[in-house]
Amino acid sequence: MSDAETPPDTTPTPGEQGEDDFEPVEVFPESTEMDLRPGADNCYKCTSCDVSCPVAEVDDEFPGPKFQGPEQWRLKRKEDASVDDSIMSCSNCMRCDDACPSGVPLSQMHNTARGEYVDEDMDKLSREYIRNRILANYGTLAELGSMFPRLTNAIMGNSLVQQINEKVLGITAEREFPAFATQTFREWWNERGGPQVRSEDKRVAYFHGCYSNYNTPEVGKAMVRVFEEFGYEVVVPKQRCSGTPMFANGMLDDAKRAAGINAENFAGLIPEGYDIIASCTSCSMSLRQEYPELFDIDGLEDISEHTYEAMEYLRIHEDLDSALADASVSEQSFAYHAPCHARNQGLDRQAVELFRDLDGVTIEDVGDSCSGISGTYGWKEEKYDKSMQIGADMFDHMEHADGNVGMTECPTCSMQMEHGTGYDIKHPLQLLEEALV
Amino acid sequence: MAITDDVLVIGGGIAACTAALSAAETGAQVRLLAHKKSTLRQASGLVDVLGYAGDDGPLANPYDGLDELPEGHPYRIVGEDGIRDGLRLFDEAVGDAYRGGHTDDNALVATYGGTMKPTARYPESVASGLVSASGDMLLVGFESLTDFDAPVAADHLEAAGVPFSVRGVSLPFPKTFRADAKLTRFAKALDRDESVESGTVRSSLADAVADELDGETRVGFPAMLGDDHDTEVRDELADRLGVPVFEVPTGPPSLLGLKLEDMLFDALDEAGVRISSGNPAVDFEADGDRIETVLVDQKSRMTPYEADQIVLATGGLVGKGLDSDRAHVTEPVFGCHVPHPEDRYDWSEPEAFGDHEFARFGVVPDDELRPTDADGESHFENLRAAGGVVGGAHVAREKSASGVSLATGAVAGRLAGEDATQ
Numbered sequence: 001m002s003d004a005e006t007p008p009d010t011t012p013t014p015g016e017q018g019e020d021d022f023e024p025v026e027v028f029p030e031s032t033e034m035d036l037r038p039g040a041d042n043c044y045k046c047t048s049c050d051v052s053c054p055v056a057e058v059d060d061e062f063p064g065p066k067f068q069g070p071e072q073w074r075l076k077r078k079e080d081a082s083v084d085d086s087i088m089s090c091s092n093c094m095r096c097d098d099a100c101p102s103g104v105p106l107s108q109m110h111n112t113a114r115g116e117y118v119d120e121d122m123d124k125l126s127r128e129y130i131r132n133r134i135l136a137n138y139g140t141l142a143e144l145g146s147m148f149p150r151l152t153n154a155i156m157g158n159s160l161v162q163q164i165n166e167k168v169l170g171i172t173a174e175r176e177f178p179a180f181a182t183q184t185f186r187e188w189w190n191e192r193g194g195p196q197v198r199s200e201d202k203r204v205a206y207f208h209g210c211y212s213n214y215n216t217p218e219v220g221k222a223m224v225r226v227f228e229e230f231g232y233e234v235v236v237p238k239q240r241c242s243g244t245p246m247f248a249n250g251m252l253d254d255a256k257r258a259a260g261i262n263a264e265n266f267a268g269l270i271p272e273g274y275d276i277i278a279s280c281t282s283c284s285m286s287l288r289q290e291y292p293e294l295f296d297i298d299g300l301e302d303i304s305e306h307t308y309e310a311m312e313y314l315r316i317h318e319d320l321d322s323a324l325a326d327a328s329v330s331e332q333s334f335a336y337h338a339p340c341h342a343r344n345q346g347l348d349r350q351a352v353e354l355f356r357d358l359d360g361v362t363i364e365d366v367g368d369s370c371s372g373i374s375g376t377y378g379w380k381e382e383k384y385d386k387s388m389q390i391g392a393d394m395f396d397h398m399e400h401a402d403g404n405v406g407m408t409e410c411p412t413c414s415m416q417m418e419h420g421t422g423y424d425i426k427h428p429l430q431l432l433e434e435a436l437v
Numbered sequence: 438m439a440i441t442d443d444v445l446v447i448g449g450g451i452a453a454c455t456a457a458l459s460a461a462e463t464g465a466q467v468r469l470l471a472h473k474k475s476t477l478r479q480a481s482g483l484v485d486v487l488g489y490a491g492d493d494g495p496l497a498n499p500y501d502g503l504d505e506l507p508e509g510h511p512y513r514i515v516g517e518d519g520i521r522d523g524l525r526l527f528d529e530a531v532g533d534a535y536r537g538g539h540t541d542d543n544a545l546v547a548t549y550g551g552t553m554k555p556t557a558r559y560p561e562s563v564a565s566g567l568v569s570a571s572g573d574m575l576l577v578g579f580e581s582l583t584d585f586d587a588p589v590a591a592d593h594l595e596a597a598g599v600p601f602s603v604r605g606v607s608l609p610f611p612k613t614f615r616a617d618a619k620l621t622r623f624a625k626a627l628d629r630d631e632s633v634e635s636g637t638v639r640s641s642l643a644d645a646v647a648d649e650l651d652g653e654t655r656v657g658f659p660a661m662l663g664d665d666h667d668t669e670v671r672d673e674l675a676d677r678l679g680v681p682v683f684e685v686p687t688g689p690p691s692l693l694g695l696k697l698e699d700m701l702f703d704a705l706d707e708a709g710v711r712i713s714s715g716n717p718a719v720d721f722e723a724d725g726d727r728i729e730t731v732l733v734d735q736k737s738r739m740t741p742y743e744a745d746q747i748v749l750a751t752g753g754l755v756g757k758g759l760d761s762d763r764a765h766v767t768e769p770v771f772g773c774h775v776p777h778p779e780d781r782y783d784w785s786e787p788e789a790f791g792d793h794e795f796a797r798f799g800v801v802p803d804d805e806l807r808p809t810d811a812d813g814e815s816h817f818e819n820l821r822a823a824g825g826v827v828g829g830a831h832v833a834r835e836k837s838a839s840g841v842s843l844a845t846g847a848v849a850g851r852l853a854g855e856d857a858t859q
Binding site: 098285288319345 | 733
């Protein structure tokens, strides 16, 4: 509770009460494994999650989140039942979490079930496993590719290579492989000599993730310039992938390794007054929710409690409304799409709310549908058509919106928006930079 | 700094939406702070005001029952004016999509269990199925949608003595889906008029129902007749059958509830209400008897929201606006007083549909809907409550849940808005 006047008839919290006069009975043997039973028991089968699932809407074979979560959890309690392979069709958009009125940890159940399926039931020499492993470890691929960005871009843009990718690996040839920047964000950061602002009390550590490092360094640069404009000291610790594509492909060992390295490099900064800022809403989602849900590593709880999405941080810690009220930009018009992972963090409306009143800008939300790409999902040859069907609503709304530039926080949503409409896509931080720096 | 507005409404259901719309009318800058997707999607989409009061009911006119309600009932606080104001806000928000506003009288709507619910407002798609209108009725259910058993529902209605004949049939849906296919899958098939062997889903369905028609002058289906193109689906079926077609409201997943949610949130957008959803309000900071900041648990980290006035519309025991353990009932955000018998065996009656004490649990409002402590003093000068979190009404027995939410939402929102802008 807070420092408010204590209500006279105050009651003990449930926990304290339990210790006083209620002895819970231990029904199940103690286990060191993650126990999701209370979550499964919370499900009262209202199917709200199923209705919110973008994959179930277009894929008649996909049984939906209620099955993947609580029902599958119960089924596999039986000795001879393994995780159903339909778990691999879940795109990990996490919309079911937001729909559940009863606190069932659906995405956590999906992530653990998927990890178990991949560990125990997937052939490690299969094309699907190898393809998923490659997609899940995009960061490693990007690190290699961006050593010779022009050459890599030429090769990956070659249609013959794309056909081979599809035939041999099952990576769709329909999509343009994202181009690597000729200078990565980190190269730029080192070239400029690191932080240009030093501060004792306004300090942030930037989690840029893979995409704004290798593919869209302009987003990372915008983050740095905006925060420095507000007087923040920005540091950019060494880092690995946030783990998002690994969770979605059941590669929990890879994700755990990456989380361990990120914990090592970020957790120590928190006592020195740094908060962690992400520009990608899936990265911030991972650090905030999936890390503490899935891994028991020192420092992850601290990281979760100190991680913010960039604009969210400024809204809380600065008077962003007033700063924007005094600013103006050249006339431009945006069709904004809120990424699924931004929704679950409560960030889905902040860009429109902030920019609606910015001089020079018109911005319109293109509706609450999923973009359909869900990270690696839409890159899979067998999922491509479904991915485009899910995105159809968004494409349609974008085309009907006044804006002819797209806007979103998520790198893969942005790929999908561009792929479906041909629009240029900006990150909100880029507009913030234009307005304030 | 914190995210700052004039009025902060905590909740995402019908009470919260109404409070936000009402506050916005005063010119205040309003923010709705909702935890999850709105509970409206679990609701039938029907809007009741009062169907039963004391020993009376079903009431032909809900306003006739107000005097029968016990002291402390939310309707006794907001009065008939409050109820009318709530309905006005609702009517303005939903426009032509709802019916019933032409009269004060209740309509009787057939539920999917075959009971009759006294209702003040109902979706347009339900209109031709009113039990309070005449005309023999055929109810059609589908073998694969087990929630609605048309023959049982028809028998129930007949047994209740409706002044027309009702018959129910179960038919196979023209297109076969997986055994546990969702209601929305059926709705989409009708929306898109997907092709099947004998034509399309709509035409095959109409043909199958036409074979069953035996002089009935209206046909009812569970509420799954299309999602995006519902009017078109209903019109085509009616046209092919030559009689009006209506929907019977269902439990979750409720397409009628989902549509109502969309309409209310569109109205909020139109009214300039800001919306933050996805995370629960869990705590607050106050200076004396003024709440200064509401703290939102944003994935285990607190985000502060500041406002001059606050409306608590988090729902009752089901909506989690009230919490209980084996000994106590609490209001978890602000710790407001929730009176309840000391012995928990007095909380409920042995009969399932008895006059349960727990159904009336909730915060105790003063005459301006501020929650009060055990001595009847308001906890905070700038906190008001609306909807299910307010105690004193047995909304399930009275058939008053939506009405209580509309009326308390309208009044709490208006007072909050006026205080914030004066």
